[in-house]
Amino acid sequence: MTPGPIVVTGLGCVSALGDSVAANWAAALAGRRGQRDLTLFQTATHRTTQAAEAGLPPAAAGDRGLGRAERFAVHAARAAVAGLAPERLRSARAGVFFGSSTGALLEGELLLAELLARRQPSVRPIAGIQNDGPGTAVARALGVRGPVVTWSTACTSANVALGAALDALRSGEVDVAVAGGADELCQITYAGFNSLRAVDPQPTRPFRASRAGLSMGEGAGVLLLETAAHASARGATVLAELAGAGKSCDAHHVSAPAPDGAGAAAAIRLALREAGASADAVTFVNAHGTGTPHNDDAESKAMAAVFGARAAHVPVTSTKSVTGHLLGAAGGIEAVLTTLSIVHRLLPPTAGDEPADPALGLDVVLGEARPLPARNLGLSTNLAFGGNNAVVLLRSPA
Amino acid sequence: MSARSVVVTGVGWLGAFGTGLPALARGLAGGVPAVRAIDRSQGYHRPNGATLVASCAGLDLSPWLSPQAARRMSDLSQFAVAAARMALQDAGLTDVKGERTAVALATALGPGGFTEQLARQILEKGGKAASPFLFTDCVANAAAGQVAIDLGARGANLTLCQREAGPLLALAHGTDEIARDRADVCLAGAVDEMKPLVHALLDRFRALARPGALGEAARPFDQYADGALAGEGACVLVLEAAERAQARGARVLARVGPTVRAFDPSAGRAGFGRDAHGLAAQLQAQLGHALVGVDTVVCGASGVPAHDRLEAAILRRALPHAPFAVAPKALHGEFGGGTLGTALLALANAEFAHPAACRQPDPRHGLALGHGRHRAGRVLLSALAAGGVAAWTVLEQP
Numbered sequence: 169m170t171p172g173p174i175v176v177t178g179l180g181c182v183s184a185l186g187d188s189v190a191a192n193w194a195a196a197l198a199g200r201r202g203q204r205d206l207t208l209f210q211t212a213t214h215r216t217t218q219a220a221e222a223g224l225p226p227a228a229a230g231d232r233g234l235g236r237a238e239r240f241a242v243h244a245a246r247a248a249v250a251g252l253a254p255e256r257l258r259s260a261r262a263g264v265f266f267g268s269s270t271g272a273l274l275e276g277e278l279l280l281a282e283l284l285a286r287r288q289p290s291v292r293p294i295a296g297i298q299n300d301g302p303g304t305a306v307a308r309a310l311g312v313r314g315p316v317v318t319w320s321t322a323c324t325s326a327n328v329a330l331g332a333a334l335d336a337l338r339s340g341e342v343d344v345a346v347a348g349g350a351d352e353l354c355q356i357t358y359a360g361f362n363s364l365r366a367v368d369p370q371p372t373r374p375f376r377a378s379r380a381g382l383s384m385g386e387g388a389g390v391l392l393l394e395t396a397a398h399a400s401a402r403g404a405t406v407l408a409e410l411a412g413a414g415k416s417c418d419a420h421h422v423s424a425p426a427p428d429g430a431g432a433a434a435a436i437r438l439a440l441r442e443a444g445a446s447a448d449a450v451t452f453v454n455a456h457g458t459g460t461p462h463n464d465d466a467e468s469k470a471m472a473a474v475f476g477a478r479a480a481h482v483p484v485t486s487t488k489s490v491t492g493h494l495l496g497a498a499g500g501i502e503a504v505l506t507t508l509s510i511v512h513r514l515l516p517p518t519a520g521d522e523p524a525d526p527a528l529g530l531d532v533v534l535g536e537a538r539p540l541p542a543r544n545l546g547l548s549t550n551l552a553f554g555g556n557n558a559v560v561l562l563r564s565p566a
Numbered sequence: 567m568s569a570r571s572v573v574v575t576g577v578g579w580l581g582a583f584g585t586g587l588p589a590l591a592r593g594l595a596g597g598v599p600a601v602r603a604i605d606r607s608q609g610y611h612r613p614n615g616a617t618l619v620a621s622c623a624g625l626d627l628s629p630w631l632s633p634q635a636a637r638r639m640s641d642l643s644q645f646a647v648a649a650a651r652m653a654l655q656d657a658g659l660t661d662v663k664g665e666r667t668a669v670a671l672a673t674a675l676g677p678g679g680f681t682e683q684l685a686r687q688i689l690e691k692g693g694k695a696a697s698p699f700l701f702t703d704c705v706a707n708a709a710a711g712q713v714a715i716d717l718g719a720r721g722a723n724l725t726l727c728q729r730e731a732g733p734l735l736a737l738a739h740g741t742d743e744i745a746r747d748r749a750d751v752c753l754a755g756a757v758d759e760m761k762p763l764v765h766a767l768l769d770r771f772r773a774l775a776r777p778g779a780l781g782e783a784a785r786p787f788d789q790y791a792d793g794a795l796a797g798e799g800a801c802v803l804v805l806e807a808a809e810r811a812q813a814r815g816a817r818v819l820a821r822v823g824p825t826v827r828a829f830d831p832s833a834g835r836a837g838f839g840r841d842a843h844g845l846a847a848q849l850q851a852q853l854g855h856a857l858v859g860v861d862t863v864v865c866g867a868s869g870v871p872a873h874d875r876l877e878a879a880i881l882r883r884a885l886p887h888a889p890f891a892v893a894p895k896a897l898h899g900e901f902g903g904g905t906l907g908t909a910l911l912a913l914a915n916a917e918f919a920h921p922a923a924c925r926q927p928d929p930r931h932g933l934a935l936g937h938g939r940h941r942a943g944r945v946l947l948s949a950l951a952a953g954g955v956a957a958w959t960v961l962e963q964p
Contacts, residue, residue: 211693212692213688213691213692213693213694213695214692214693214694215693215694233835258831260828260848260851263827263829264829268727269705269706271727273681276681276685277685277688277689279767280682280685280686280689280763281689283608283609283610283763283766284686284689284690286609288612291767291770291771297767298674298675298727298729298953299676299706299727300727300728300729300951300953300955301835301953304829304835304953304954304955305835307829307831307954307955308831308833308835308954310831311831312829312831313828313829313830313831313844313848314827314828314829315827315828315829316728316827316829316954316955317726317728317735317739317827317955318726318727318728319724319725319726319727320673320676320705320706320707320725320726320727321706321707321710321723321724321725322705322706322707328724332739335742335746341827355685355688355689355693356681356684356685356688356696356701356704358693359684359687359688359693359694359696359701360684360696360698360700360701360702360704361701362693362694362696363696363697363698363701364698364701364702415721415722415723415724415748416665416720416721416722416723417669417711417714417719417720417721417722417723418714418720419663419714419715419717419718419719419720420715421715422702422703422708422711422712422715423702431720434665434720438748552707553702553705553707553708553711554705554707554708554710554711554712554714554723554725555711555714555715555723556707556711556723
């Protein structure tokens with residue numbers, strides 16, 4: 169017996185746009201950017217000064233000692249599960265599927281600085297330094313007893329986690345899954361992306377001819393997923409269906425996407441196959457859209473390969489233009505915003521004043537939010553280091 | 567989950583005992599770990615802390631990796647690529663290019679050496695000094711990405727970070743890629759490197775065995791246990807659909823059985839929980855009759871008393887018939903996936919020595935380690951991770 173559709177019934181997120189879903193959605197619709205001068209660490213020795221730095225969400229009981237990314241994760245997860253009775257989570261039938269690229273690397277840097285200064289630091293603050301820190305913090309906070317797994321596939325981490333949650337729900341291993349990702353800003357990723365000349369000194373300009381790199385960001389995005397039967401039995405409001413997920417690898421380069429976008433296209437086709445949908449059914453795309461020349465070019469080619477001539481007419485946005493790039497959490501917050509697009513039938517604009525790069529051949533949503541049809545199939549894509557590609561498809565509930 | 571049965575047709579292992587599964591077999595039969603002194607010259611360590619590591623330093627990987635290719639990679643990536651090539655060779659596969667080949671690797675610690683070097687560049691010389699070369703290979707999924715590039719593997723490329731449970735989870739997710747017909751071949755396993763900084767941090771967490779009157783050694787389930795032996799290496803299995811392996815006349819090493827995944831929310835961020843009863847109940851409920859035929863257990867026991875206490879209590883409850891139990895981490899060290907190789911050896915009638923350092927079984931554990939030549943029919947792999955994640959997997963005679 170198949171469990172039927174897998175549905176989204178709760179959302180939570182934290183980013184530079186705020187620590188609530190409402191604040192993030194309002195800012196995304198308005199094209200209000202979260203980028204500003206960094207305060208988390210000194211930028212004097214770095215090549216750029218801006219990032220989409222998030223405020224630390226208020227701590228709840230039990231959060232003492234958690235690292236920054238763990239705080240983001242737990243806050244977003246609590247928001248996502250707010251409508252669910254806690255005992256449904258404190259069960260072997262509930263799991264946590266999480267993505268994180270850096271874990272608590274900022275705390276790790278601080279610890280290393282202490283060690284290099286020949287001090288004897290406490291190791292307590294870095295107990296969550298490993299990449300599974302945010303996911304296991306969520307599992308502990310919610311008391312789940314089922315599968316808890318963390319993927320660290322760089323910028324696709326959260327989308328990979330969403331796909332794994334979908335598998336676990338479809339197979340009947342769990343009834344409820346808390347899935348998404350969390351990451352924090354740190355000097356290694358900030359300086360690292362700068363060393364690749366992949367950071368735009370200005371707020372990122374995805375899909376523009378002048379695009380010059382990404383904006384770093386941080387935060388978390390979490391979805392509550394459950395079988396439709398489970399949601400129905402408890403009278404939950406269904407926001408969207410998680411219809412499919414696809415993963416692939418370019419096997420091309422450690423940090424650059426394959427220029428022809430073939431790997432990303434393969435991941436999209438796999439997700440469509442799993443969703444039982446054709447490419448023609450996709451009504452909008454929340455793209456990876458980092459604003460690096462290579463990414464946006466490869467991604468547009470992937471869309472051209474999948475959608476054909478229709479690629480020029482499928483509305484595309486990059487919400488990274490306002491949230492910044494949340495790395496391992498990107499797929500999480502973008503799935504949250506994609507779900508909200510389905511709920512509100514509005515696609516937020518890609519922030520910025522310039523026109524879209526005509527060479528990409530995409531219908532980039534600019535200026536203001538674009539109304540969407542009554543029923544939608546939204547595609548959310550992420551590409552990553554290691555040639556990693558992972559996408560998810562969300563659609564209007566039946 | 568799916569009708570596609572999955573088998574193991576090749577294995578690549580490297581660790582302190584050398585390269586290739588026969589090297590691991592000799593090490594396990596010898597009963598004495600291959601250890602050397604960790605470099606403490608950076609001043610990261612506590613004065614009276616752990617001094618030994620099961621290191622891969624000096625291993626000749628040139629049969630699988632050219633010196634030119636090795637220079638472009640972290641140790642972690644080198645280990646992964648070498649083990650993957652070794653595994654394919656063992657499986658008699660020469661060309662696995664394409665979208666039907668997946669990679670699923672676990673790493674608990676990631677590329678700690680490159681991360682440390684990069685962090686030091688930034689902390690000591692400023693952000694502009696960051697090396698792009700170090701950055702691109704310091705993400706956790708770099709090793710899996712390098713394997714994909716090396717082999718042209720364009721299927722799903724997964725990196726799991728779940729501490730000590732990672733190897734079993736990677737095996738489970740790799741198996742799932744084939745079972746769900748998303749891949750025909752999957753290279754699944756674990757890889758880790760052990761650098762002085764990570765060694766020192768583990769020691770500061772009191773996770774490692776310390777020098778003392780009895781000598782510094784990992785003593786799983788022993789009255790004198792005081793910590794683990796830190797190790798490094800890689801173990802990669804070639805997974806294939808059973809019918810595909812049969813069709814090409816492949817030698818089958820094992821059939822992959824079910825995996826149980828669970829979480830113990832009583833665990834702290836860096837410690838182990840206490841809910842043996844709950845975890846054993848989940849193991850029994852989900853594996854059911856498959857447990858009855860288990861004649862061998864490859865324990866995750868590492869000599870960390872809290873870990874070993876919990877694992878013994880779970881196994882006592884779930885397997886009252888007391889199957890032959892081995893704790894190979896006493897010999898090959900913690901991390902690097904050696905338990906996967908050990909399980910295959912158990913299925914191949916290998917010789918197991920009682921770890922020489924284990925003096926007196928702790929009677930509270932009620933679990934005695936087996937020794938002598940042993941041919942397993944059905945092996946249960948057991949893994950409990952710091953932070954609360956648990957996993958168990960069955961490997962059995964084909």
